Amino acid sequence: YAKNQEQFQLLSSVENIFPSQFKAIFAAKERAESHAIFKDMPGKKGEENYDLTFRFDLLKEFLPPKSEKKRDTAKSQKGDKGASDSKDSINVSVGVYPKAFLETTRSIFKQEPLSYSFLLRRIITFIRRIFTNEKETDRGYPTKMTTLKAFLILKFLYYLGCIKPEKHKVQKEVKVDARYEEFFTEHQDFFDTNAKKSVFMTGVLARHLLDIQSLNRGATPFRKRLNGLKLNPALINRIFTEAIEKLEQYDQNYYRELQSDIAQLMITGGLEELSNDEISYLFTLGMSLNKQFKTKKPEETENKE
Known part of the structure; x- marks a missing residue:
């Protein structure tokens, strides 16, 4: 009342x-x-x-x-x-x-x-x-x-x-890293398309980059490229490309398999069928869960919290 x-x-x-x-x-x-x-x-x-x-x-x-x-x-x-x-x-x-x-x-x-x-x-x-x-x-x-x-x-x-959650047309199945496959299977109610998976994994990649920036520079300038999490298909594609460029620039690109999987998912299309709110949320969810998919390399120093 x-x-x-x-x-x-x-x-x-x-x-x-x-x-x-x-x-x-x-x-x-x-x-x-x-x-x-x-x-x-x-x-x-x-x-x-x-x-x-x-x-x-x-x-x-x-x-x-x-x-x-x-x-x-x-x-x-x-x-x-x-x-x-x-x-x-x-x-x-x-x-x-x-x-x-x-x-x-x-x-x-x-x-x-x-x-x-x-x-x-x-x-x-x-x-x-x-x-x-x-x-x-x-x-x-x-x-x-x-x-x-x-x-x-x-x-x-x-x-x-x-x-x-809105259902979309069936797409060609794309196999990705087993850790992601397990996650998407467990939460298939929210990850029923390749587009949703690619957005989530792009969020993971972006957070990996931010962690590297924070560790090495004490700052995360790439945050400004995330547009305040007001995302759409074009911005997801741009973030994906720019994140790879930055990782290569830092000579710390430990995520080439992840990038390959994202690219294969993106090729099948479907991003334009998702609402901007759903894109923004799934991307942020990927950022939030990046440590579950962290690839530990001998040459990589973990960002310890």
């Missing part, structure tokens, strides 16, 4: 929820949280690592129901070990979406359809603000954690049957 001129206005209600619906919610929650990418998150210095869990305060982070000029992203996992780590604290201005939050909550309890495109728009808009406000010393951590929280929400809603 909302207080309006000394009156309380009912904004949304949930009635006739059956035990089977509660059971479905808990089953979807457990299934979403079971993925390895949500496990063993780095905790506050001196404290244990923790696992991401789905709670409704995660939705509030992306669909704030109340007016707030500033928001601390660390608070969305309050109660989890490490959640108060200052590395995850970025103040950003946010909009107010009371009806969207309440209707999303209602749809969860009723297992009714939600707009995937609307949720993706809200998610990537919030992530862009986090990304823009990051400092060099953050090393991408706030963006990473926010992106993973968003993916947990999307996985939960998918397993609950509330969202269905």
